[in-house]
Amino acid sequence: MDFGYTEEQLQLRKAVRQFTEAEIKPNVMEWDEAQHFPVEMFPQLGQLGVLGAVFPEELGGAGYSYGEYSIVMEELARVDPSIALSVAAHISLCTNHIYLAGSDEQRRRYIPKLASGEWIGCWSLTEPESGSDAGGTRTKAVRDGDCWVIDGSKTFTTNGHIADLCVVMAVTDRAASSHGISAFAVEKGTPGFRPGKKENKLGMRCSPTSEMIFTDCRVPDSQMIGRPGEGFVDSLRILDGGRISIAALAVGIAQGAYEAALHYSKQRKQFGRFISEFQAIQHKLADMATEIDAARLLTQRAAFLKDSGRSVNKESAMAKLFASEVAVRVANEAVQIHGGYGFIKDYPVEKFYRDVKLCTIGEGTSEIQRLVIARQLLKTEGA
Numbered sequence: 001m002d003f004g005y006t007e008e009q010l011q012l013r014k015a016v017r018q019f020t021e022a023e024i025k026p027n028v029m030e031w032d033e034a035q036h037f038p039v040e041m042f043p044q045l046g047q048l049g050v051l052g053a054v055f056p057e058e059l060g061g062a063g064y065s066y067g068e069y070s071i072v073m074e075e076l077a078r079v080d081p082s083i084a085l086s087v088a089a090h091i092s093l094c095t096n097h098i099y100l101a102g103s104d105e106q107r108r109r110y111i112p113k114l115a116s117g118e119w120i121g122c123w124s125l126t127e128p129e130s131g132s133d134a135g136g137t138r139t140k141a142v143r144d145g146d147c148w149v150i151d152g153s154k155t156f157t158t159n160g161h162i163a164d165l166c167v168v169m170a171v172t173d174r175a176a177s178s179h180g181i182s183a184f185a186v187e188k189g190t191p192g193f194r195p196g197k198k199e200n201k202l203g204m205r206c207s208p209t210s211e212m213i214f215t216d217c218r219v220p221d222s223q224m225i226g227r228p229g230e231g232f233v234d235s236l237r238i239l240d241g242g243r244i245s246i247a248a249l250a251v252g253i254a255q256g257a258y259e260a261a262l263h264y265s266k267q268r269k270q271f272g273r274f275i276s277e278f279q280a281i282q283h284k285l286a287d288m289a290t291e292i293d294a295a296r297l298l299t300q301r302a303a304f305l306k307d308s309g310r311s312v313n314k315e316s317a318m319a320k321l322f323a324s325e326v327a328v329r330v331a332n333e334a335v336q337i338h339g340g341y342g343f344i345k346d347y348p349v350e351k352f353y354r355d356v357k358l359c360t361i362g363e364g365t366s367e368i369q370r371l372v373i374a375r376q377l378l379k380t381e382g383a
Contacts, residue, residue, distance in 0.1 A: 003297075005071075012064075013071050019048055020079040028080045031206040032351060037086060038206075039120065039162055045087065046117025050076075053091055054241075055099055060112035066241070066303035070248035074296075077252025078259075081355040082206035084249045085362075089158035090114065092242035094121030097167045097183060101226035101234040106185065110165060122163035124154035124212045125235055132368050137181055137232070139214060141170035148172070148224065150184065150217040153196065158362075160195045160210035164188045168212065169231045176229055183231030185223045192217030203354035240316050241306060242363050247299040247319035250327035250359040251292060257327075257334035257352040258288045264338055264347070275337070284337060288330045295323035314376035321369035324359035331356040 005013070023044065031038060045051050053069040055061025064072070069091075076084035095114045098106055113119040130136040139152025150170050157166070166186045173180030186193050196211030226234050262285060265276035275281050302315040334349040335342030342349050360366045 009068055009071060012068055013075055015048065016050070016072050016075040017078075019044075020075055024076075024083055025079050028206075028348075028351070029345060031080075032082065033205075035200070035205045035208075037082075037159075037162055037208050041083075042117035042120055044117070046115060050087060051091060051095075051117050052111075052115030055095065055111055055115055059099075059107055060115040062115075066244055066306040067300055070244060070251075070299055070303045073245050073248035074252035074255065077249040078256040080206065081249060081253050081256075081352070082204045084252060085204050085358070086120075086159050086207040088242070088245040088249055089123060090121045092245045093123035093238060094159075094163075094165065094167050096241060097123060097234065097238050098185065098225060100237060101183065101230070102185075103225075105222075106225060110185065114165070119164035120159055120162050121165045121167070122157050122159040122212075123238075124157045124160070124166055124168040126154060126156045128153065128155050132365060137169055137171050139168070139170045140174075141172050141182060141184065143172075143221075144218070146221050147218050148184065148221065150186070150192070150214040150219065152214050154212040154214075156199070156209055156362075157195075157212050158207060158209055160212050161198050161208040163195075166193070166212060167225060168214070169235060170214075173229055178232045180229050181232035182228050183225040183234060184219055185225055186214075186217065186219055190217060190219065202357065203351070204358050205354075239363055240312050243316040243320035243369075244299060244302050244306060244312070246359060246363050247295070247302065247316070247323040250320075250323040250356070251296050251299055253352055253356045253359065254288070254292045254295065254323075254327040254330040257331045257349050257356075258285070258292060260348045260352070261285065261288070261334035261337040264341075264349075268338075281337060284333050288333055291326040292330060295319070295326045298322050314373055317364070317369040317372040317376075320359075320364065321366055321373070324356075325366060327356045327359055 049062035050072055052061035053064045057063045073084055098110050114121050141148040141150045168184050168186055169181050171180055172182040192215045194213050196213045198210045265281050268275045298319040302312050302319040305315055306312045331353045335353050338349055341347050
């Protein structure tokens, strides 16, 4: 088992880090305060290969492995978790749903635009009355000739206000329960489709989150992604890969918070000594570094298995669960090391602390991850 990175992977990390330090870092707090997402940056991320990360070159992608995609997500989140979140939703959810379940024609039509950053994508599954219980979807799509008419609303849609393309789940056969939910690609400007309320959030404020409203929204049958009734089943597959990206995002937040705390501890003096010389601070830093390494290894294992074509249902849930909860602990300790200054917006740990909590909620809460893991453990035990 090789625990190192290849030269190409190290160069990828370096390239993304240089971009984030130069183009993103100087604007982080301004974008956060204004709740502004820099749409103009998407084509730049496309040129860098970020947005086409795991998609083949013939579709405009970069052809990265999931291990390399994890490196990209970690580096983005190390500087600004909000940008990383919007990129993850764009790649792992919207574009990947089309890639995994879409027709060849849909892939050719949409993926090059999404991979280049010409278009921004979003993915709408969650509803006001249907969160972890996504099988309780109420949004419906009724066939009318060679079209489907979609009615309903979605919530907590990342990129909703800025998206050019939305992949939405809707009930097409109520009697079939979760096997009666289908996925549709709905383009911006389609009559009857619009973003609703933009949420005012605790953290990840630069990444827009909103409702999506469908009122007599008519789309041709060719806009259905995958087989009828298989949208929710496909969503579960998409989430398996998506959780790897959120795990990597969490590792990136933890790394950024740890680096800030380490730097501060070497600059801040109390009682005539740098606080890094105090054993209490050293123990915090040691625990933070150890847990980050463990979270990164779990994430890379899930990525390796995904790249090997194996099931990652349990492993991606483990990585997402552990990495997200580690990131919360690390961000908390980073604020503690800063003391009162950790509560001030002039220091980056304040934002990491606000942003990180979403990692234990989005793309399946920690409680849901534990259920996923337990089911796989019990299935294995009973085999």
